Amino acid sequence: MRDLKAVGKKFVHVMYPKKSSALLRDWDLWGPLVLCVSLALMLQGGAADSKDDGGPQFAEVFVIIWFGAVVITLNSKLLGGTISFFQSLCVLGYCVLPLTVAMLVCRLVLLAGNGTVSFIIRLIVVVAMFAWSTLASTAFLADSQPPNRKALVVYPIFLFYFVISWMILTFTPQ
Amino acid sequence: MSNSSAPSSSRIMSTRNACTGHALRGGGSAVIDMENMDDTSGSSFEDMGEMHQRMKEEEEDEAEGETGTAEEEDGEFLGMKGLRGQLGRQVADQMWRVGKRQASRAFSLYANIDILRPYFDVEPVQVRARLLESMIPVKMINFPQKIAGELYGPLMLVFTLVAILLHGMKTSDTIIREGTLMGTAIGTCFGYWLGVSSFIYFLAYLCNAQITMVQMLSLLGYGLFGHCITLFVTYNIHFHSLFYIFWLGVGGLSTLRMVAVLVSRTVGHTQRLILCGTLAALHMLFLLYLHFAYHKVVEGILDTLEGPNMPPFQRVARDIPVVSNAVLNTTAKAVALTL
Numbered sequence: 404m405r406d407l408k409a410v411g412k413k414f415v416h417v418m419y420p421k422k423s424s425a426l427l428r429d430w431d432l433w434g435p436l437v438l439c440v441s442l443a444l445m446l447q448g449g450a451a452d453s454k455d456d457g458g459p460q461f462a463e464v465f466v467i468i469w470f471g472a473v474v475i476t477l478n479s480k481l482l483g484g485t486i487s488f489f490q491s492l493c494v495l496g497y498c499v500l501p502l503t504v505a506m507l508v509c510r511l512v513l514l515a516g517n518g519t520v521s522f523i524i525r526l527i528v529v530v531a532m533f534a535w536s537t538l539a540s541t542a543f544l545a546d547s548q549p550p551n552r553k554a555l556v557v558y559p560i561f562l563f564y565f566v567i568s569w570m571i572l573t574f575t576p577q
Numbered sequence: 578m579s580n581s582s583a584p585s586s587s588r589i590m591s592t593r594n595a596c597t598g599h600a601l602r603g604g605g606s607a608v609i610d611m612e613n614m615d616d617t618s619g620s621s622f623e624d625m626g627e628m629h630q631r632m633k634e635e636e637e638d639e640a641e642g643e644t645g646t647a648e649e650e651d652g653e654f655l656g657m658k659g660l661r662g663q664l665g666r667q668v669a670d671q672m673w674r675v676g677k678r679q680a681s682r683a684f685s686l687y688a689n690i691d692i693l694r695p696y697f698d699v700e701p702v703q704v705r706a707r708l709l710e711s712m713i714p715v716k717m718i719n720f721p722q723k724i725a726g727e728l729y730g731p732l733m734l735v736f737t738l739v740a741i742l743l744h745g746m747k748t749s750d751t752i753i754r755e756g757t758l759m760g761t762a763i764g765t766c767f768g769y770w771l772g773v774s775s776f777i778y779f780l781a782y783l784c785n786a787q788i789t790m791v792q793m794l795s796l797l798g799y800g801l802f803g804h805c806i807t808l809f810v811t812y813n814i815h816f817h818s819l820f821y822i823f824w825l826g827v828g829g830l831s832t833l834r835m836v837a838v839l840v841s842r843t844v845g846h847t848q849r850l851i852l853c854g855t856l857a858a859l860h861m862l863f864l865l866y867l868h869f870a871y872h873k874v875v876e877g878i879l880d881t882l883e884g885p886n887m888p889p890f891q892r893v894a895r896d897i898p899v900v901s902n903a904v905l906n907t908t909a910k911a912v913a914l915t916l
Contacts, residue, residue, distance in 0.1 A: 463758075463760070481693055481694050481729075552701065555704065559733065559736065573747050
């Protein structure tokens, strides 16, 4: 119960990113695991036809998220960051929450139809959530860097969430 | 006896610690901070691993000093049986320590990411300057041009190329049977960067060019900036002629820059020709490949826009028997006339 409450508190912290250090101090990887698994499950149903493999498989999404988070963490450590390996993984994993919410909204919108209007709605939602994710993780991670190198750390995070949001946006269920 | 030996050994250890210098504190950290080292050349890594290992062992010896004395007293109390057990235990302990020392030395040497830290020591201004410089060919090829051995820019450019490639693959509805889109994109880009760098480094070794592996990785990585720009524009605006203009212009500029830098570092006409010809060919062909490999449906859309009666693009060899027969007949007649 105590762990669940800690995870819940971190979710709230991500949705309202203030400069608090609760995410950094008591890191845990439960939240990122749950988010990653749910995102991968939701991104799966796009390949009903075995000939036309149009959607990312579960393993692909899983590997992209964890491999990408590890690369960003290594990069920020090599650039002289003072944050530890698992703290950074924790922050990056938790900041996938807005994109998971976007995926949920996209799936609901796609139930209604697959036209231009639904595409515009999905585009707006995904772009907004992508910006939120990037800003949230930047707010937590940029403080641990030397001040003149923040741009070098933010760019890979931007790329990482961009690839995930692109996967969400181009998802079309068969 | 055992009690009196302990303080003298600790005195020896403390003097040894003082001799190794203020920067190497045995603080128990498993990672050596490169910024405190004056010498960052490759040969000092083994020395640092050696010193680090020795420091860790001294700490462990100090800690084990107290527990070791208790074990010795225990063995003497038990007599002969205790002595033999004591001997066996000491041999096992010694072997364990030797094995552990070798394993930790290997680990602290190779799994230490601080080895890569000097190559990531850049400022954003420097990265931006290098990105712009990678499109400007140098004029002075008689003097060896300086290449920054930096890996941050190239790594980020490769990842950006992966992202752009994914976008292109998705908009052209590429079907990948054995594997995944993401795996193909990452494999292509990293394979090109690492593979072609190694190949050109090998050729440079054969042609006596003065370039190190990191510099080659850095040069080729920054050369991918032109590729990123070209593909970003042409995956979104689909005109064949535009692509060819960008291929020659932007791709050509970045290739020229790489070629000029390599020429400035090589002596001899044949060697320069081999090295630069290979690099130019591979670089330009890679851009061509990236554009055309993921272009099927886009060409179909263009054809249907230009001519409503034309079928979608098919890569099928078209046999036009009427024309070929006519050609055959006329040549046969011409040959018969001349004979």
